[in-house]
Amino acid sequence: MVQAIHAVLVWTGERARWVLLAGCFLAFLLPFLSSAMRPMLPALIALVLGLSVARLDLAAFWRGIFSARRIALLIGTTVLLMPVTALLLYWTIPLLGLPDGFTKSALLFALAPPISSAAGLCFILGYDPRRALELTLVATLLTPLIGPAMLVFLMPGVPGLEVFPLMAKLSLMIALGLAIGLSIRAAIGGDRIAGLKTEFDGLSAIGMVLFVIPLFEGVGPEILARPMLAFGVAVFVLVLNFGSNYCVKTIAHITSSPEVAGALGLMWGNRTVALYLAALPFDPLFSLFVALYQFPMYATPLVFRRISST
Template identity: 30%
Template sequence: MRPLRRACIFLARHGRTVLIAGLVVGILFPGLAGIVRGVLPELVALTLGVAALRIGPRAARGSLADIRISLRLVAGYQVVLPLLLAGCFLALDWSGPLPTALVLMAAAPSISGSPNLTIMTGNDPAPALRLMIAGVALLPLTIVPVFMLWPVFGSVGAIAMASIRLLLLIGCSAAIAFAVRERFFPHPSGETVAVIDGVSAVLMAVLVIGLMSAMGPAITATPGLFLLTLLAAFAINFSLQVATFLMLGRAGHEGARVAWAIIAGNRNVALFLAALPASVTGPILLFVGCYQVPMYLTPVLLGWLYKPRDPA
């Protein structure tokens, strides 16, 4: 087992490179992406479980103050932001796949890999896990005003059911992981944590392959549309992350603001693909694929901003 442990530690040390490799493979091999797409639910469950295993139940629980802050952040992220975007787009009379994708992205909860991305920046992933759970749990409520303002011809009930399924997935994965940790290594060594981080990096790289199937064909068939969509994905993702990071710093949330900033820009827009009609989801598949690029490059391109700073 020692060689396997050493391999995992090596992958953890080069986790950012592993994510980039996943992006490249997903673009170059759309056939493989189609195969991986068939096991995405299982990969999401494993990714969540590994993140929970790394964090542990004590850190995940947090305090009453953490819960209150998470609720306020969910309201800002999943209600205020998408309503502002929808209002601006309606005022500009701008409709179509791209504005619809942007509104849906803003209305979505955190991606399941947000704790893992936070780990790769060297910061505490527990606030990301807590905010992710709160966002998914409240999605059936937060999505209602957004859908009322921006009609995407989808059923709020279908979105609610998809949200409930995701919440059950998170809950079951976390419960199993917490039980395993408490039973076998309640106080893991630094080497054990590094092994878990290596496994997490591999799972996230494989996961992204399954979300990239629409990008390869678009690069050759419609390069102009691909570049425009990719630029929009980078702009919305990174602008939300940087703005949130700077604002939360002034609010005195130094310990958690990296996790919260990462979630501000990285949302689980793919959650809506199973609940909305094909007439809506088909045109936004390219955005979903392009959106994975800034998402998985977050630890690489924003690592300088999120680098842990020694307390003064």
């Protein structure tokens, strides 16, 4: 049994790029499973975060971060990543003549931290995983403060948007993810985890596939009922994800190495938007946005190839 599980993890890890994308199509084709797993979404978000944290040397991270310059750089980058990007989208999206729901979805995208598996994707793509680790952790820890405050400031009339309950829900999911990751690392050991890279690639891919399944609850009927809206949302998420990734990567490449620029682009385009899906009242358009957003996000390792091949 142990050998069979190991073989599955290795096989999955070696094909993580394709497994991630296949997971989106699997979720779309299994609506009954999406409905059954929807209550598990907050726990699955924490699990994916935990699997990523388990692979990271947090002790080295804390040792490296404690300098005024480093802290200022990370906080400054987080401000650009979240509030500044949110303001830019808030001002520009309405100029395109899109429905109000698109602006709300774009703001929730901008105010979400990078996906918890950003460092893992950087490993796959040959980008800078340390930069991804640092910015993802800082942005994730600041999300319960930045996200609700900016949302209330920019969208005060959104139903069900209450600052402190939203802060509590976001904080709980993030704290649970950190606890899972630290527990796994303590139980297995950092050196052993580092030696099981392919296996953990496979485990992370499986975790991300499980996480994406409940995001597709009710999406199929919504697409059939409003196909033109669904097409518009699909184009919108492609532009947000790939456009953010490419633009930030190109700009950052002026002053940074390809590895750092690639990591920044990846984090700008790939966000844990599902945090807000799990924390806010149900919104059909935003639910459709989050589900379709998974396709470009999970296709990122295929579209943005390794540094050595670019």
